Amino acid sequence: xxxxxxxxxxxxxxxxxxxxxxxxxxxxxxxxxxxxxxxxxxxxxxxxxxxxxxxxxxxxxxxxxxxxxxxxxxxxxxxxxxxxxxxxxxxxxxxxxxxxxxxxxxxxxxxxxxxxxxxxxxxxxxxxxxxxxxxxxxxxxxxxxxxxxxxxxxxxxxxxxxxxxxxxxxxxxxxxxxxxxxxxxxxxxxxxxxxxxxxxxxxxxxxxxxxxxxxxxxxxxxxxxxxxxxxxxxxxxxxxxxxxxxxxxxxxxxxxxxxxxxxxxxxxxxxxxxxxxxxxxxxxxxxxxxxxxxxxxxxxxxxxxxxxxxxxxxxxxxxxxxxxxxxxxxxxxxxxxxxxxxxxxxxxxxxxxxxxxxxxxxxxxxxxxxxxxxxxxxxxxxxxxxxxxxxxxxxxxxxxxxxxxxxxxxxxxxxxxxxxxxxxxxxxxxxxxxxxxxxxxxxxxxxxxxxxxxxxxxxxxxxxxxxxxxxxxxxxxxxxxxxxxxxxxxxxxxxxxxxxxxxxxxxxxxxxxxxxxxxxxxxxxxxxxxxxxxxxxxxxxxxxxxxxxxxxxxxxxxxxxxxxxxxxxxxxxxxxxxxxxxxxxxxxxxxxxxxxxxxxxxxxxxxxxxxxxxxxxxxxxxxxxxxxxxxxxxxxxxxxxxxxxxxxxxxxxxxxxxxxxxxxxxxxxxxxxxxxxxxxxxxxxxxxxxxxxxxxxxxxxxxxxxxxxxxxxxxxxxxxxxxxxxxxxxxxxxxxxxxxxxxxxxxxxxxxxxxxxxxxxxxxxxxxxxxxxxxxxxxxxxxxxxxxxxxxxx
Numbered sequence: 001x002x003x004x005x006x007x008x009x010x011x012x013x014x015x016x017x018x019x020x021x022x023x024x025x026x027x028x029x030x031x032x033x034x035x036x037x038x039x040x041x042x043x044x045x046x047x048x049x050x051x052x053x054x055x056x057x058x059x060x061x062x063x064x065x066x067x068x069x070x071x072x073x074x075x076x077x078x079x080x081x082x083x084x085x086x087x088x089x090x091x092x093x094x095x096x097x098x099x100x101x102x103x104x105x106x107x108x109x110x111x112x113x114x115x116x117x118x119x120x121x122x123x124x125x126x127x128x129x130x131x132x133x134x135x136x137x138x139x140x141x142x143x144x145x146x147x148x149x150x151x152x153x154x155x156x157x158x159x160x161x162x163x164x165x166x167x168x169x170x171x172x173x174x175x176x177x178x179x180x181x182x183x184x185x186x187x188x189x190x191x192x193x194x195x196x197x198x199x200x201x202x203x204x205x206x207x208x209x210x211x212x213x214x215x216x217x218x219x220x221x222x223x224x225x226x227x228x229x230x231x232x233x234x235x236x237x238x239x240x241x242x243x244x245x246x247x248x249x250x251x252x253x254x255x256x257x258x259x260x261x262x263x264x265x266x267x268x269x270x271x272x273x274x275x276x277x278x279x280x281x282x283x284x285x286x287x288x289x290x291x292x293x294x295x296x297x298x299x300x301x302x303x304x305x306x307x308x309x310x311x312x313x314x315x316x317x318x319x320x321x322x323x324x325x326x327x328x329x330x331x332x333x334x335x336x337x338x339x340x341x342x343x344x345x346x347x348x349x350x351x352x353x354x355x356x357x358x359x360x361x362x363x364x365x366x367x368x369x370x371x372x373x374x375x376x377x378x379x380x381x382x383x384x385x386x387x388x389x390x391x392x393x394x395x396x397x398x399x400x401x402x403x404x405x406x407x408x409x410x411x412x413x414x415x416x417x418x419x420x421x422x423x424x425x426x427x428x429x430x431x432x433x434x435x436x437x438x439x440x441x442x443x444x445x446x447x448x449x450x451x452x453x454x455x456x457x458x459x460x461x462x463x464x465x466x467x468x469x470x471x472x473x474x475x476x477x478x479x480x481x482x483x484x485x486x487x488x489x490x491x492x493x494x495x496x497x498x499x500x501x502x503x504x505x506x507x508x509x510x511x512x513x514x515x516x517x518x519x520x521x522x523x524x525x526x527x528x529x530x531x532x533x534x535x536x537x538x539x540x541x542x543x544x545x546x547x548x549x550x551x552x553x554x555x556x557x558x559x560x561x562x563x564x565x566x567x568x569x570x571x572x573x574x575x576x577x578x579x580x581x582x583x584x585x586x587x588x589x590x591x592x593x594x595x596x597x598x599x600x601x602x603x604x605x606x607x608x609x610x611x612x613x614x615x616x617x618x619x620x621x622x623x624x625x626x627x628x629x630x631x632x633x634x635x636x637x638x639x640x641x642x643x644x645x646x647x648x649x650x651x652x653x654x655x656x657x658x659x660x661x662x663x664x665x666x667x668x669x670x671x672x673x674x675x676x677x678x679x680x681x682x683x684x685x686x687x688x689x690x691x692x693x694x695x696x697x698x699x700x701x702x703x704x705x706x707x708x709x710x711x712x713x714x715x716x717x718x719x720x721x722x723x724x725x726x727x728x729x730x731x732x733x734x735x736x737x738x739x740x741x742x743x744x745x746x747x748x749x750x751x752x753x754x755x756x757x758x759x760x761x762x763x764x765x766x767x768x769x770x771x772x773x774x775x776x777x778x779x780x781x782x783x784x785x786x787x788x789x790x791x792x793x794x
Contacts, residue, residue, distance in 0.1 A: 008334060020322050048291070059181075066148035070195055071195050123151040175228065187278070339385075356399050435451070459519060463586065466593050482507045503542075504541065509624070513618075
């Protein structure tokens, strides 16, 4: 039994209950031991009047019937007196049966006394059968003597059980009276034996020896019994034995002992007279002594009960006082310990988290008020309470210090992030100028790759802003198409060439959520490409659902375990606090923060046959109809010139980073009609023109030397060519440079195919593939195109 895990109230209860129960058990045991003997003393009168007197009457009648029976068996004729005596015996037996069947005697008697009474009743039940044998002379004098003697012995066994009193003196006196009664019974046996011999004229074989033994036992019992009687009773008995009848009877007994063994040597009349007188005097003495004994037992029982009551009351008072003291002390200890426990739980579960939450909200916290002292006395519990008060104050102060430190770290993150953003925007502006001035196509491609790395660097800088609890600086005023949103997210991923856009249903996203959703998708796509084999593809699909717009990002990696899925979905379902110990899961933290900002739900599930599907559910209040692409008139007709569409086709195979120069964006009205639908409200923090450049209107010509051409889908493309001002003019020669026929055929075929695709793209308002790119089938998913300027800035 492990008691160390019990509640303190249970331990205190056990500490109180066990000794109190033991004390109560001892009190009950002592009371029972004392109360039982007292009841036995009080029951002495019941035994005397319900068993002693009726039993003694039965014994006296049986003794008379026994003498007459032996006399009848010694003679030849039946005795009329025997029939009358049997009737008197039966009446005495009936009275005894009535008394011993009462509930009062049975309730007062113990098991031993009840067994003796039952044996007596059984012997009396066998008496009629013995009488029949006697009347049929199937029994001789010895048999008849044994029959009646056996029944009388059963009666004296019941008297012995009745004489077992708990008080020592009374018990000795009761046993002395019982032995005196046995001595009188032996005197009756001698009378019956002698009456039979006198009637027959001689002793039967062995009767004289039996008579001598009976006389000796009778005298021995009488002498021992008288020695245990009280002094007054001994004096009375001595006076009885000094009487004339006792003297004559003793003389005749002596003569019988020394006389001839064949014939009795006493006068029958003298023997009978002396015997009847002695028997009656002894009987009266025994009855009087028994009455006196019963009378003395009542005061003794009363004294025992008084002592028992006093001891019982005092013991009960002691038990009650012990219980009250134990309960009061136990309740006090339990209440005080429970108060300390409740204060600890209140601090751990409510107060400390509330303090931390208020500190994170920027509220002021008073440590002394939040950790009030516990008043629990000056004992050990009070000392524990005071120690816990100090623990409370230390814990609250530690929480204040931790939140202050965390706030300072967030400020450091935010400061570093803002500085990094400023440097990245300046780097992107520098790349703009370098790209416009580059003349070598290979050099321009490398600049585009550097531009792509800078775009990813900007996203990681925004991660620091999100870790610091602030919002990134990018924002949009107008809705942006979902497909542009997906493209912008793909442009911020390293392995963008492994991402396929399968089917994205037309829809738009409100401008206030564009930047965060692009960042969220970029993090998920980055994870999909990082945790899947390089040779596999990552697909992105989107469709409208009942609760908004669902975007699915599917990879073909090894997948995750069920526990990992549960843990990741739990982290994504709420906006957790940043824990530096979870640095390996910064992506999940950033996604959860961005999702919680706009009530976007993100979940991960298993993909068949392998991999993970990330589902992004954008709420309905952020989803709008797809905005018309820049470069289309209200009727949806393409307004761009064919040469611009063809120029876009030549741009598809390059790594883009189209950004406008800062001075050109400053020259354009931010709110004017030339701004594209997805243009940001303002540039990135730092004011260095990191936002996308406005797209020229459809009816405008780009400025001279510009590398921007109009597009019908609102995504401006930079043509990979030299600037007009920097392009060297070839020298005019009279003779053209000779070319091989295969080269001429290849150039012309590419020109024709590009022209055809450009015209087809102008008719369906979709970008045309590059002249050297193989044609696509209608049902094949479109591979992720290299990021464009609008996609990257989105």
